[in-house]
Amino acid sequence: xxxxxxHPFDKALQLHAKAPxxxxxxxxxxxxxxxxxxxxxxxxxxxxxxxQHPELLGDPLSLTVNYGGGLVAGEFQxxxxxxxxxxxxxxxxxxxxxxxxxxxxxxxxxGTAVTAVRRDTxxxxxxPAPEVPRPGxxxxxxPAFGVEWLSRYEMRPVTGTIPPVWDGSGDHSLSQLWMRDAxxxxxxxxxxxxxxxxxxxxxxxxxxxxxxxxxVSITVYFHASQADLAATGDGYLLxxxxxxxxxxxxxxxxxxxxxEAGTLLATSHQIVYYKE
Amino acid sequence: xxxxxxHPFDKALQLHAKAPxxxxxxxxxxxxxxxxxxxxxxxxxxxxxxxQHPELLGDPLSLTVNYGGGLVAGEFQxxxxxxxxxxxxxxxxxxxxxxxxxxxxxxxxxGTAVTAVRRDTxxxxxxPAPEVPRPGxxxxxxPAFGVEWLSRYEMRPVTGTIPPVWDGSGDHSLSQLWMRDAxxxxxxxxxxxxxxxxxxxxxxxxxxxxxxxxxVSITVYFHASQADLAATGDGYLLxxxxxxxxxxxxxxxxxxxxxEAGTLLATSHQIVYYKE
Numbered sequence: 001x002x003x004x005x006x007h008p009f010d011k012a013l014q015l016h017a018k019a020p021x022x023x024x025x026x027x028x029x030x031x032x033x034x035x036x037x038x039x040x041x042x043x044x045x046x047x048x049x050x051x052q053h054p055e056l057l058g059d060p061l062s063l064t065v066n067y068g069g070g071l072v073a074g075e076f077q078x079x080x081x082x083x084x085x086x087x088x089x090x091x092x093x094x095x096x097x098x099x100x101x102x103x104x105x106x107x108x109x110x111g112t113a114v115t116a117v118r119r120d121t122x123x124x125x126x127x128p129a130p131e132v133p134r135p136g137x138x139x140x141x142x143p144a145f146g147v148e149w150l151s152r153y154e155m156r157p158v159t160g161t162i163p164p165v166w167d168g169s170g171d172h173s174l175s176q177l178w179m180r181d182a183x184x185x186x187x188x189x190x191x192x193x194x195x196x197x198x199x200x201x202x203x204x205x206x207x208x209x210x211x212x213x214x215x216v217s218i219t220v221y222f223h224a225s226q227a228d229l230a231a232t233g234d235g236y237l238l239x240x241x242x243x244x245x246x247x248x249x250x251x252x253x254x255x256x257x258x259x260e261a262g263t264l265l266a267t268s269h270q271i272v273y274y275k276e
Numbered sequence: 277x278x279x280x281x282x283h284p285f286d287k288a289l290q291l292h293a294k295a296p297x298x299x300x301x302x303x304x305x306x307x308x309x310x311x312x313x314x315x316x317x318x319x320x321x322x323x324x325x326x327x328q329h330p331e332l333l334g335d336p337l338s339l340t341v342n343y344g345g346g347l348v349a350g351e352f353q354x355x356x357x358x359x360x361x362x363x364x365x366x367x368x369x370x371x372x373x374x375x376x377x378x379x380x381x382x383x384x385x386x387g388t389a390v391t392a393v394r395r396d397t398x399x400x401x402x403x404p405a406p407e408v409p410r411p412g413x414x415x416x417x418x419p420a421f422g423v424e425w426l427s428r429y430e431m432r433p434v435t436g437t438i439p440p441v442w443d444g445s446g447d448h449s450l451s452q453l454w455m456r457d458a459x460x461x462x463x464x465x466x467x468x469x470x471x472x473x474x475x476x477x478x479x480x481x482x483x484x485x486x487x488x489x490x491x492v493s494i495t496v497y498f499h500a501s502q503a504d505l506a507a508t509g510d511g512y513l514l515x516x517x518x519x520x521x522x523x524x525x526x527x528x529x530x531x532x533x534x535x536e537a538g539t540l541l542a543t544s545h546q547i548v549y550y551k552e
Contacts, residue, residue: 269497
């Protein structure tokens with residue numbers, strides 16, 4: 001259950017600390033999407049910056065990442081600042097910078113995070129995992145497109161796959177799929193954050209039309225403890241995402257991620273740009 | 277349909293610009309909650325700071341506010357910085373500061389926002405408003421507690437009211453209610469942001485037990501245009517909120533806000549601390 005540091009995900013998230021909260025990293029080719037890295041890995045990298053900060057308190061509770069501009073190949077800088085530390089919660093501001101057209105650093109990505117020390121309390125799971133076939137009973141699909149990051153995940157769709165034909169016939173926006181890292185890797189908070197962004201744009205499914213689209217802002221709420229993650233190991237997660245509203249160039253979706261035992265590890269929401 | 281500047285909501289959001297993006301305001305007594313102002317008004321105030329910035333591009337698309345510490349009575353400072361402006365989107369970082377125990381300013385609240393110029397595109401409403409009685413057929417309830425802000429809203433619950441007895445009998449976390457400002461006020465993006473936080477803690481409903489609870493982070497996605505808001509006027513909004521997971525001191529909920537015509541104006545999510 002130990003994390004192999006030679007795994008592409010760990011390599012992608014490698015940061016070099018210049019000072020507390022000041023890091024440099026390199027945009028990861030193995031997770032490349034169409035015009036920059038997979039946004040889930042960018043979110044995970046910001047979370048990694050928080051988690052390796054020497055003043056960290058607790059575990060991830062919430063993470064919001066706003067994609068102002070795509071990362072380009074090469075080095076980036078991260079700033080992760082614990083702006084307020086309470087007894088059991090800590091509030092972080094996050095940003096990624098890369099050199100702009102004139103060489104001066106420009107902000108590509110902003111974010112905030114909250115980490116928290118959690119205590120045993122009354123608990124209730126109010127969003128049961130849907131009844132779906134087990135991952136072993138479903139086929140793993142080949143990457144839907146020729147982008148690199150899709151080869152870094154094993155995906156076994158239950159429903160709501162990428163439309164086989166773009167014929168404008170779509171009538172819903174619900175996807176469910178089993179997923180895990182490829183090659184296998186024991187899950188941690190960072191890979192959970194990345195997987196929360198794995199869903200292809202709901203507008204493609206809803207319209208059965210492949211229009212340009214990209215996440216503008218994502219929020220992840222972490223319900224899992226370290227023990228829940230350890231119990232999940234390198235098993236599958238069941239992800240579910242459904243669009244709520246598609247309006248004038250932007251849609252939002254709501255998503256849930258359970259482990260195979262049915263524990264809800266994270267919930268997530270995002271708002272996404274689309275064209276036409 | 278003009279906004280009366282003598283309305284308590286407008287007074288609460290009054291900011292004085294010291295420089296672009298640097299404002300001072302006063303924590304509003306008419307919206308006081310138990311130990312500080314109603315969090316929805318705090319979120320609305322941050323949004324107001326964005327909207328009165330001279331470099332503003334477009335209308336609100338998303339807003340995330342993290343409550344690091346409660347505001348106390350008296351003056352506060354807001355910083356609203358447009359850290360990145362694209363052709364049709366603009367990314368903002370937000371913070372509120374108040375003097376700490378030693379007089380030096382400390383961060384009470386962090387946030388991010390995205391504003392956007394929206395264009396007419398294919399659109400689809402995928403979260404229809406639930407079939408519920410009209411507001412005129414439901415009774416307006418008196419404020420459930422002796423806190424001031426509850427008197428600033430008219431609320432006509434459909435289902436999921438505050439439990440009449442705290443007997444531990446709860447079995448769900450769904451609330452639906454019609455709401456509007458009291459006194460009446462034509463809705464705008466700021467009051468919409470505030471109303472997105474109107475729901476009492478889901479844990480009280482789910483447990484029928486009133487434990488200490490407070491929002492840690494809220495995100496609002498705005499689907500409404502200026503025209504949708506104008507069409508809504510001072511009519512009712514139908515709000516719906518449901519908890520997703522209650523675990524070890526924190527729960528999250530997902531919420532929707534429609535106008536009387538059934539247009540989804542905003543969706544929202546929050547993660548909330550609770551004790552025991």
